[in-house]
Amino acid sequence: MIYRLLADGMMILHGAFLLFFVIGGFLAWKWRRVIWxxxxxxxxxxxxxxxxxxxxxxxVEKHWMRKGGEEPYAGGYIKHYLDGTIxxxxxxxxxxxxGFALLVISYIGLYFVSRHSRRTREDSVESRT
Incomplete structure (x- = not known):
């Protein structure tokens, strides 16, 4: 039972990792440190x-599946869970x-958002002096 839970947890973590790959660059527009x-x-x-x-x-997911007495799926995570589903x-x-195009688009957008924020701060400082 515990091994199956570990396998399921790893599957969820893997999905979160892939989701972060797709949207993380956009999250960095708001939270800059996310970019690293x-x-x-x-x-x-x-x-x-x-x-x-x-x-x-x-x-690791397949390892926990085996330890839990299950037969691991053939191929990788994306082929098993996403291909033909998403x-x-x-x-x-x-x-x-x-996915990679979204990464590039998010980084280009981050550049412009950062540049705009920098200009706004500089203008704010200049108006105070």
């Missing part, structure tokens, strides 16, 4: 996609492009 964690997540995902290896988080089966390549 998001950069790490982005680099991690780029590495996994380019080098095409199984995410260790998936391995997007049409076989279009993970397109989901990856969209």
């Amino acid at each position: 964690a998001h950069l790490a997540v982005g680099l991690w995902n780029i590495t996994i996609v380019l080098l095409d290896f199984e995410c260790p988080v998936t391995g 997007w049409p089966a076989g279009y993970t390549w397109l989901a990856e492009i969209v």
